[in-house]
Amino acid sequence: MTTTTATTPAKYWNGGKSPFNVEYGKLMMWYFLMSDAFTFGAFLISYGTTRFATTGWPNANEVFSSYPFKPEGSSPAPLIFVSIMTFILIISSVTMVLAVHAGHNMDKKGVVKYLILTILGGLAFLGCQAWEWTHLFHEGAWWGRNPFPNSDGTISTTNFTNFFFTITGFHGFHVFSGVVINVVMLIMALFNKFEQRGHYLMIEKAGLYWHFVDLVWVFVFTCFYLI
Amino acid sequence: MEHTAKAALEHGHKPDATVKEIWKVTGILTVLTIIELVLGYWMYASKEMGDTSKHFIKGAIIILMMAKAFYIVGYFMHLKHELRNLIMTIVVPLILFVWFIIAFLYEGNSYHNLKNEYNGYYKERNEQKMEKKEEPKEEHKEQKKMD
Structure with missing residues (x-):
């Protein structure tokens, strides 16, 4: 059936077949992620606007130049340290795709294994972020406080720390909710919920959310640490 | 539930091919990230780099970022293999970002120019050096209290 839909695209909207060929929940997850992309986009663009409107700015390489021990x-x-965080998130995204793939094959053991790895990756990332926030806090940085001078040594504004903590905090909160969702998926998989349903589509939706979290980090990482 | 059973067959690859593709994309993402990091470090390490070359490197990093986003959305989120209808409902609204970014960065830059041209206090303040790292912490606190 799918092969016929693929060859006769004009008939998508004539009824009788799913024009998007995805189930409702997955489509709605996509639309949710799109709206979330605009939320993050608005955050990052306001950061960019402020940076464009400010003469000096702290050098990220001087601010984020430490690691544990x-x-x-x-x-x-x-x-x-931030490249370690980035790789943790990329790898956890990979294990999530592998979990989704195992779900396609109705392979419960694979789903459980890769979900556990994904959850561990998420927790590792959150741990890294907790360390970084604590470290910066002890250096005197927080919302409304910025101990770091601009790269040319001039007085900086608190915009730098405000945006940093707000945006990485919002992203970290997404990671946290992603971990919670994945834990729920793991429990459901362990209790054979998906076996009873006959499909693992729920894992796909959780996977979409998790990849989105990784995607946002790609942007946050570039905007805050690299440029 | 129809979708699952079909999913593997749908795009004409066998399960193994899917796993292979996942690892290929992982490799690409890793390489792109490493290039980004190298460029970022280069920008930090070379002292005599001019502003033009810095902007150029930043542009390159942004292009690499977009490439990473493409691979994550296209392959990990599987959008590339969805039907065209679905792809369009996701991608077309995102075009709004083109306006969003250009308009707001332009606005920010304009505000910057206006402040530097007409606000003498702002300009002067931007030339003041911040005192040594240790001291401002306490000064800040004192200032806070006074406020």
């Missing part, structure tokens, strides 16, 4: 007095190490 860094020897006291060693030279600053920019990008190292």
Whole structure:
């Protein structure tokens, strides 16, 4: 049936077949993610606007230049910690696709295995973020407080820290809810809920959300740490 | 539930091919991220880099970011293999971002120019150096209290 739909695209809207060929929940997840993309987009664009409207700006490489257990007095190490965070999230995204793929094959063991790995990845990312926030807080940075001078040594505004904590916080909250959703999926899989339903489509929806979280991090990471 | 059973057959690849594709995309994402990091580090490390080349590198990083986004949405989120109808309902509204980004960054830049041209206080304040890292912390607190 699918092959016929693929070859006769004009008939999509004549009834009798699903014009999008996805089930309702998945389509709505896509639309939700689209609206969420606009929320994040608005955040990041307001950050960009403020940055364009400001003369000086702190150098991210000087601000984010530490990692856990860094020897006291060693030279600053920019990008190292954040690249670890980035790779954690990419890898957890990969394990999520593999979980979805296992679901397609009705492979319960595979779904459980890859979901556990994805959850661990999410928790590792949240741990990294918690460390980074704590570290910055001890350096004197928080909402409304910015101890870091502009890259040319001039006085900076608190916009830098306000945007950083708001946007990474909003993203971290998404990661947290993604982990919760994945835990729920894992429990449902363990209790054979999906076997009873005869399909693992729920994992796909959770997967879409999780990939979106990874996608947002790609943008947050680029905007805050690289440029 | 029809969708699941068909999903693997639908796009003409066998299950193994799907896994292969996943790993291929993982490799691409990793390589793109590493290039981004190298460019970012290069920008940080080279002291005498001019503003033009910095902007150029930033542009390159943004292009790499878009490429990563494409691979995540297209392959991990499977959008590339969905029907064209679905792709269009997702992608077309996102075109709004083109206006969104251009308009607001232009606005920010204009505000920046206006402030520097007409607001002498703003301009002067931007030339003041911040004192050593340790001191401002306490000063900030004192200022807060006074406020």
